[in-house]
Amino acid sequence: MPSYRHRYLPMTDQDEADMLRTIGATSVDELFRDIPNAIRYQGTLPISAPLDEPALWAHLRELAERNTDATRCVSFLGAGLYDHHIPAVIGHLISRSEFYTAYTPYQPEISQGELQAIFEFQSYICELTAMPVANASMYDGATALAEAGLLAAGTTRRKRLVVSRAVHPETRQLIATTARGLGLEIAEVDYIAGDGTTNLELLEQAVNDQTAAVIVQSPNFFGCIERLADIAALTHAHSALLAVSVNPLSLGLLEPPGRLGADIVVGDAQPLGIPQSFGGPTCGFFAVAEPLMRRMPGRIVGQTVDRSGKRGFVLTLQAREQHIRREKATSNICSNQALLALCAAVYLSVMGKQGIQETALLNTRKAHYAASSAAAIPGYSVPMGAPFFNEFVLRLPAKLSYETLSTRLLANGILAGYDLGQSYPELAGHMLLAVTEKRTQADIDLLLARLEEYV
Known part of the structure; x- marks a missing residue:
C-alpha cells in the first residue's frame, strides 16, 4: 500500500521522487533556486508543530469557545447586513x-x-x-x-x-x-x-x-x-x-x-x-x-x-x-x-406579495416603536427627522460612550447597533440601530430598559 504523508493530500514519497526525476531536479528546494537567497525566508516559519486529528479538533473547539455565540444574542446591528427570518x-x-x-x-x-x-x-x-x-x-x-x-x-x-x-x-x-x-x-x-x-x-x-x-x-x-x-x-x-x-x-x-x-x-x-x-x-x-x-x-x-x-x-x-x-x-x-x-x-416565491408587504410593515412599525420609545428616555434622542424604514440614528447621552454601551449590552446578551463615529466623525456618540421583524416587543423593551439603566 502507498504511504500517504497527509490524509487529504494523497501524494506518496515515490510520487514526489518520480516527478523530480522527470524534470531533472534532485529536491523540491532546487525548484526555488532562481530566487536570490537575500530575499528568501531563512529558517522555519514560526508556526506550531502539526497536530494529529483528535488534538486538532480539541484545539479548534477551544478557539471556538472563545467566541460569543451571536445566535444567542438579540441583534440590533444592521448597517448593510440584517437579521431577517429565513424560511426553512x-x-x-x-x-x-x-x-x-x-x-x-x-x-x-x-x-x-x-x-x-x-x-x-x-x-x-x-x-x-x-x-x-x-x-x-x-x-x-x-x-x-x-x-x-x-x-x-x-x-x-x-x-x-x-x-x-x-x-x-x-x-x-x-x-x-x-x-x-x-x-x-x-x-x-x-x-x-x-x-x-x-x-x-x-x-x-x-x-x-x-x-x-x-x-x-x-x-x-x-x-x-x-x-x-x-x-x-x-x-x-x-x-x-x-x-x-x-x-x-x-x-x-x-x-x-x-x-x-x-x-x-x-x-x-x-x-x-x-x-x-x-x-x-x-x-x-x-x-x-x-x-x-x-x-x-x-x-x-x-x-x-x-x-x-x-x-x-x-x-x-x-x-x-x-x-x-x-x-x-x-x-x-x-x-x-x-x-x-x-x-x-x-x-420571494414562498413569501409572496402579501408576505413581503407584511414583513416590510413589521420592520417599519417595530423600528418606529423602538425609536420613539428610546427618544423618550432622558439623555437619548433621535436627531434625524426624515421618514425611515427599519433603521434609525440614536444619539447617546454625552457621558456614555459607544464603547461602554456596546460592552454592557453584549454582557446582557444584546448586540448593539453600528458606531456611526467610525464613518462619520461628526456623528461620534451616535448609534445606528436596526430593528427587523425578528425582534419581538420583549427584545425591544429589554434594549430600552438597558439604555435607561446605563444613563
Whole structure:
C-alpha cells in the first residue's frame, strides 16, 4: 500500500521522487533556486508543530469557545447586513445537488433548471423595482452600485459621478476605488444634519453637464427615505442618469424607484432569505431601463422556445471580458451569485406579495416603536427627522460612550447597533440601530430598559 504523508493530500514519497526525476531536479528546494537567497525566508516559519486529528479538533473547539455565540444574542446591528427570518424551505432547496454544485450554465440543454431559477430571480427583481430588465445577479450590493457608475460613464461619455454622502460608507469607498482606476471624478454631496437625507440644494450645485450619474441610496445608510422624484428631476435636467441603491424588502411598502425616475436600480438581496454569514457572501441585483440593457454588466438569462415550440432558457447578452476584447466589454464581472440568487427567488416565491408587504410593515412599525420609545428616555434622542424604514440614528447621552454601551449590552446578551463615529466623525456618540421583524416587543423593551439603566 502507498504511504500517504497527509490524509487529504494523497501524494506518496515515490510520487514526489518520480516527478523530480522527470524534470531533472534532485529536491523540491532546487525548484526555488532562481530566487536570490537575500530575499528568501531563512529558517522555519514560526508556526506550531502539526497536530494529529483528535488534538486538532480539541484545539479548534477551544478557539471556538472563545467566541460569543451571536445566535444567542438579540441583534440590533444592521448597517448593510440584517437579521431577517429565513424560511426553512430555502435551505432545503438550495442544498439539492443540481443547484448546490452547479457550474456556469454554458450548456443550456443540460442546465434548464438552473437557468429557469435565475430567470425567475430576474423576473422578481423587475417586479420589485418596476424596471423592465434585470441581470442574473452581481457579487453584492456595493459592487452593483459601483458598476452602475461605470455603466453611466460609458453611456453618457462623461467622467463625473455625484455621490450622496448618505450612501453606505464602504460602498462609497468601493465606488471611489473603481472610479480612480478609470479616471472618473467623484463629487460627494452631504446630507442634511437634522433630516438625514441628501441635501438637494447642494446636489443641484454639484450636478452639471459633465455629470454621468447621480448615485443615491434609499433607504439610505441612516435608514432615511430619500426624495427620489425630486432627485430624478435634478439629475435628468442635465441629461445625467440616476442610479439608486435600495433595500429590496423596503419595496414591500415604498414606491419602487422605477416609478420615481430611476434609470438604474441596484441593491443587495441579503434581506431576501440570505444569511448574514459573518459578512457574506451576499447577492447583488442590477436592473435598468430598457435603453441601457445592452450596457448592463454580467449576464442575462433569456426565455425562448425550441424548434418544437417548448419554452426554454439560455444565457444571453454577456458582453464581458471573458467573451470579447477588453475595450469593448461592458464590465470585467465574469460571474454571478446563482446559488444566493436562488435563495432570493425562493424567498420571494414562498413569501409572496402579501408576505413581503407584511414583513416590510413589521420592520417599519417595530423600528418606529423602538425609536420613539428610546427618544423618550432622558439623555437619548433621535436627531434625524426624515421618514425611515427599519433603521434609525440614536444619539447617546454625552457621558456614555459607544464603547461602554456596546460592552454592557453584549454582557446582557444584546448586540448593539453600528458606531456611526467610525464613518462619520461628526456623528461620534451616535448609534445606528436596526430593528427587523425578528425582534419581538420583549427584545425591544429589554434594549430600552438597558439604555435607561446605563444613563
